[in-house]
Amino acid sequence: MALSRLSLRSNRFLRPSTTAAALPSSIRRRVSTDTTPITIETAVPFESHLCDAPSRAVETSSAEILSFFRDMARMRRMEIAADSLYKSKLIRGFCHLYDGQEALAVGMEAAITRKDAIITSYRDHCTFLGRGGELVDAFSELMGRKRGCSNGKGGSMHFYKKDACFYGGHGIVGAQIPLGCGLAFAQKYSKEEFVTFTLYGDGAANQGQLFEALNIAALWDLPAILVCENNHYGMGTATWRSAKSPAYFKRGDYVPGLKVDGMDALAVKQACKFAKEHALKNGPIVLEMDTYRYHGHSMSDPGSTYRTRDEVSGVRQVRDPIERVRKLLLSHDIATEKELKDMEKEVRKEVDDAVAQAKESPVPEPSELFTNMYVKDCGVESFGADRKELKVTLT
Amino acid sequence: MDRDPHVCVMGEDVGHYGGSYKVTKGLADKFGDLRVLDTPICENAFTGMGIGAAMTGLRPVIEGMNMGFLLLAFNQISNNCGMLHYTSGGQFTIPVVIRGPGGVGRQLGAEHSQRLESYFQSIPGIQMVACSTPYNAKGLMKAAIRSENPVILFEHVLLYNLKEKIPDEEYICNLEEAEMVRPGEHITILTYSRMRHHVMQAAKTLVNKGYDPEVIDIRSLKPFDLYTIGNSVKKTHRVLIVEECMRTGGIGASLTAAINENFHDYLDAPVMCLSSQDVPTPYAGTLEEWTVVQPAQIVTAVEQLCQ
DSSP: OHHHHHHHHHOTTOOOSOSOOSOOHHHHTTGGGOOOEEEEEOSSOOEEESSOOOOSEEEEEHHHHHHHHHHHHHHHHHHHHHHHHHHTTSSOSOOOOOTTOHHHHHHHHHHSOTTSEEEOOSOOHHHHHHTTOOHHHHHHHHTTOTTSTTTTSSOTTOOOBGGGTBOOOOOSTTTHHHHHHHHHHHHHHTTOSOOEEEEEETTGGGOHHHHHHHHHHHHTTOOEEEEEEEOSEETTEEHHHHOSOOOGGGTTTTSOEEEEETTOHHHHHHHHHHHHHHHHHHOOEEEEEEOOOSSOSSTTOOSOSSSOHHHHHHHHHHHOHHHHHHHHHHHTTSSOHHHHHHHHHHHHHHHHHHHHHHHHSOOOOGGGGSTTSSOOOTTOOOOOSSOSSOSSOOO | OOSOTTEEEEETTOSTTOOTTSTTTTHHHHHOTTTEEEOOSOHHHHHHHHHHHHHHTOEEEEEOSSGGGGGGGHHIIIIIIITHHHHTTTSOOOOOEEEEEESOOSSOOGGGSOOOHHHHTTOTTOEEEEOOSHHHHHHHHHHHHHOSSOEEEEEEGGGTTOOOOOOSSOOOOOTTOOEEEEOOSSEEEEEOTTHHHHHHHHHHHHHHTTOOEEEEEOOEEESOOHHHHHHHHHHHOOEEEEEEEESTTOHHHHHHHHHHHHHGGGOSSOOEEEEEOSSOOOSSHHHHHHHSOOHHHHHHHHHHHTO
């Protein structure tokens, strides 16, 4: 008991409010399915605007925290694999990686259902995975294969999963915000009790579309939650150079806001749960997730011209989301070091297998160039204004 | 809207005001504020909103108070409306109808007299239709709402006052089909929207002069109904295109290219295209008249082609 107290005190980020820190070994072994509730307090307090912040005590369970670890490890591994695939020229074009921000994806999923909608920008690989996307579909899409989630026709920036209400995947900064309001509008129209999470970045927060959307959402009480993933850099421009007011959660003005430590999956979960309840009762709310990306904006950006390597490694040491959860699991004796390492090995193998499978997958056929242009309706063949093929040949 | 609860209307002043040209008059009283949505003035946001709603299965009819205002929503129309079906590998359909009055009116000034057909025609994934009479306006609107593809329906500011007797029973027009307005033998005149009426006026003069023009209202601006057009070219061997779009890069320019490419062998004379001048529409009435094609010019062009 004394030994575990010592290890707890030395770790200033974790202050569990329960005293059951060391579980007897007979219970410990069954950890991965243990759903008895545990309450963990978040390290960083919430900052709120026009609303009462939720409690810092987060209800969770061993199974959930373990699933956070596994899911985040999988996402991290996927992004790193994507990095090396890009460097070996199997992925082309733009590739925007999410490593460092995984806590957002898993924390959000833990708070909502698959009937709530999520729409995000081009940094969408991990969000896709969080919504239940398969690794092999993700890699196939990145490599432009038929097996991909968009049949190879979308690419890195256009992952979608309709059956899980994941609406993408959008390349133009901020254009997904009005779409997200449309999703929320449709949810209100159908009178089902679901919400839409519209994710955008600190760069997009300066778009006029955001303010148009805030007005509309607030005016009609749409169940829209606007989430600003503030990773502090809009490509190469830091927030202090692009925004007069960097308090993105306050930009809603008349719309309440909440600032959350986006590297803490439990805090994200709490905030999203709070936001969902709020949106269903009172209309839109803005969440600002304070997060960080380790890679540059995209694969063509080294990420070191506008920030120091020390900064990146500093965040990695102090705030890494996976390490945080690892420490939580170890300090609560939910899993041992070895079990976690084994889990990471399994995940690595999963990802490697998926990459290998995706590499084998065929490219789309040439005829796919013209499919999905239009929905086949009244026998329309789509060949543009100068049609090369006529409906009937002239004699 | 009666038939399908997923159909809704959104736009500026479509609800309580009844629409700036009274197109949506009475709908808000009948269907309520959620189905006939009065939006604030944010074309980009409400067009995007309509598209997002369409991704989930709703069928919004989005109105641009004047087609020119939709330029503010160009990003949403081009990238999201046109492309989402393709880039999602067919997962999402976008059954929106984007409609509004466009074209040159009576001294409305340059910004309110725009023709956006030419700007939108290259966007892959959308269909464009232009209505010209009460009959085809109703038919095309119904077809557009029922279509699973995004359709942009171009109406014309000066045609709202046309009166015509139309059938009581339900009918829809084919979105991709051109309309044979007046069959003839000497020359094919291809036109759409308001210019159809100028052409028909000119046709009266032409008939008196002994010509027999075949007038086709192409209606479908994207894709072109090359079947009907082709059959006509094969018959008459001469083509005149009369449009209100700009000379540079307009619908007429694309149509000329399409006809030359597909029906070159059947042409006895080069395709002639009468379009509006490449100028912002001036305010002065006389100048405005000279910006668009007038019936007298059509008559002269036909006489020239038929020599």
